[in-house]
Amino acid sequence: MSEREVASVSPGRAMRSVRVVTQNLWGRRGAWPERRAVLIAGLRKLQPDLIAFQEAIKNDEYDQVRDLLGPDYHVLHSSKREAGDGGDVEAGQGISIASRWPFRAAQELELPLTPRMAESVRVSLLVEVHAPDPIGPLFFVNHNPSWQLRFEFELQAVAVARALED
Numbered sequence: 766m767s768e769r770e771v772a773s774v775s776p777g778r779a780m781r782s783v784r785v786v787t788q789n790l791w792g793r794r795g796a797w798p799e800r801r802a803v804l805i806a807g808l809r810k811l812q813p814d815l816i817a818f819q820e821a822i823k824n825d826e827y828d829q830v831r832d833l834l835g836p837d838y839h840v841l842h843s844s845k846r847e848a849g850d851g852g853d854v855e856a857g858q859g860i861s862i863a864s865r866w867p868f869r870a871a872q873e874l875e876l877p878l879t880p881r882m883a884e885s886v887r888v889s890l891l892v893e894v895h896a897p898d899p900i901g902p903l904f905f906v907n908h909n910p911s912w913q914l915r916f917e918f919e920l921q922a923v924a925v926a927r928a929l930e931d
Contacts, residue, residue: 786813817907824857
């Protein structure tokens with residue numbers, strides 16, 4: 766993301782932009798300590814207002830989003846999370862949303878699955894965010910459809926669009 770794409774706001778001036786990041790965390794796979802340090806530094810530099818996280822770990826022992834962001838964000842985790850497979854996929858992997866501003870309302874939408882889809886956890890998080898004026902309230906969605914685009918991706922996108930209309 767270039768500096769031109771991220772408009773900064775001077776102190777005392779009305780907010781005219783929203784900084785949004787979407788980040789697949791890939792759980793704690795790979796060189797996690799090194800990746801963690803880069804993620805923390807990058808998020809602090811960007812200072813996003815809204816963040817959509819995929820493959821974020823949230824279980825009884827660990828909250829990856831809080832670990833990376835600290836206490837200054839409102840955080841919503843999907844309740845439907847991966848059970849883990851004892852290997853590559855850690856228990857508690859799922860999607861999350863973080864916001865500098867409070868949530869007014871939130872909905873977790875289970876996405877349609879068909880028998881040909883092996884995945885068991887496909888959800889989207891839809892939140893109404895109480896952003897300050899002049900932005901005002903806005904909707905933010907973390908959509909986690911099937912990664913196999915030929916397998917119900919359109920069906921899942923339509924389900925989210927209908928939920929937003931409602």
